[in-house]
Amino acid sequence: xxxxxxxxxxxxxxxxxxxxxxxxxxxxxxxxxxxxxxxxxxxxxxxxxxxxxxxxxxxxxxxxxxxxxxxxxxxxxxxxxxxxxxxxxxxxxxxxxxxxxxxxxxxxxxxx
Amino acid sequence: xxxxxxxxxxxxxxxxxxxxxxxxxxxxxxxxxxxxxxxxxxxxxxxxxxxxxxxxxxxxxxxxxxxxxxxxxxxxxxxxxxxxxxxxxxxxxxxxxxxxxxxxxxxxxxxxx
Numbered sequence: 001x002x003x004x005x006x007x008x009x010x011x012x013x014x015x016x017x018x019x020x021x022x023x024x025x026x027x028x029x030x031x032x033x034x035x036x037x038x039x040x041x042x043x044x045x046x047x048x049x050x051x052x053x054x055x056x057x058x059x060x061x062x063x064x065x066x067x068x069x070x071x072x073x074x075x076x077x078x079x080x081x082x083x084x085x086x087x088x089x090x091x092x093x094x095x096x097x098x099x100x101x102x103x104x105x106x107x108x109x110x111x112x
Numbered sequence: 113x114x115x116x117x118x119x120x121x122x123x124x125x126x127x128x129x130x131x132x133x134x135x136x137x138x139x140x141x142x143x144x145x146x147x148x149x150x151x152x153x154x155x156x157x158x159x160x161x162x163x164x165x166x167x168x169x170x171x172x173x174x175x176x177x178x179x180x181x182x183x184x185x186x187x188x189x190x191x192x193x194x195x196x197x198x199x200x201x202x203x204x205x206x207x208x209x210x211x212x213x214x215x216x217x218x219x220x221x222x223x224x225x
Contacts, residue, residue, distance in 0.1 A: 033211040043200065043215035056205055056212040059113065090154060094211040101145075101211045103155040 002027065004093050004104035012110045018079040021107045025072050025093030031055075032074040033101065034066060037088040049074055050096075078109075086111045114139050116203050118216030125191050126224050133186040133219045135201035144177050144184040145202045145213060155200070159186075191223045 005024040013019050025032050033056075034046040045058040049068035066076045072093075078085055088108050092101040115138040125131050135144065146158040159168045161177035161184060168175050172195065174187045184201055198220045202213035 031211045033213075035213075035215075042217050043202075045205065045212055045214060048212045058205075058212075092155075092211055092213075100157055100160050101213065102157060103147075105154045 004091055004102055006089075006091050006104035006107050008107060009105065010108045010110075012112060013081050015081055015083060015111055017081050018077065019081060019109060021076045021089055021091075021109070023074045023076070023091030023093075023104060025074070025091075026102060029093035029095050029102075030072055031094040031096060031101075032068055032072060033092045033094070034074070034076045035090040035092065036060075037090060037106075038084075038086070043090075046076070081111045083111050085109065114203060114205055114214045116201060116214050116216040118201055118219055120219060121217060122220050122222075124222045124224060125188075127192055128190050130190065131188050133188070133199055133201075133221075135184040135186070135216055137182050137184075137201075137203040137214075139203070140179070140182075141203045142179050143204060145204075146175050146184070146186055147200045147202065147215075149198045149200065149218070158199075188221070191221075193223045193225055196221055196223045 007022045031050045033048040037043045048056040052068045063079045068074045088106045090106045091104045094101040117136045144161045147155040149155050159175040164179040166177045172189045177184045198218045200215050200218045202215045205212040
């Protein structure tokens with residue numbers, strides 16, 4: 001059974017640009033969440049999508065947005081990138097969002 | 113906002129010794145999760161604790177949950193070098209959630225031969 005797949009694995013962007021990250025959940029999983037990991041702030045919850053609807057949201061500015069497609073794949077978008085957005089972005093999938101969450105390998109975003 | 117506190121932040125222990133990592137969380141939740149992260153890698157699920165008094169063991173690791181005290185512990189027995197990693201506890205934002213987790217600061221464990 002394939003795990004959670006995130007693309008791309010590494011990304012370098014310039015301040016002010018925007019970026020889109022992709023996450024394909026485990027087959028059959030309908031809940032997809034996004035997390036940001038930085039050395040200073042640790043692991044922080046961004047948002048959760050279930051059946052194409054945002055179900056829960058963390059404490060991040062509106063520059064961070066996401067969406068989920070009918071096949072449960074999810075994308076995360078960050079607009080007007082700032083240096084502080086440099087982080088490892090992790091995606092996690094869960095069957096209904098209420099049991100166990102499995103994480104992808106992450107996308108390492110560097111903003112220069 | 114939900115707060116999850118973990119201690120210690122750093123733990124250096126000799127092989128063969130025992131130790132406990134503590135995790136406190138600020139809201140009522142009947143579930144708690146433990147993850148392991150190796151350097152440069154993603155998060156690996158270790159334990160899912162779904163009720164008060166839950167205890168789970170896997171090898172040299174044992175996790176427990178006391179929802180009344182809002183406390184979970186991860187006990188390491190007879191540590192070996194392979195256990196060196198960062199360990200995170202996490203509690204869900206919603207009562208029944210698993211995929212809206214608030215994480216502790218992590219405990220970086222180093223096991224010294």
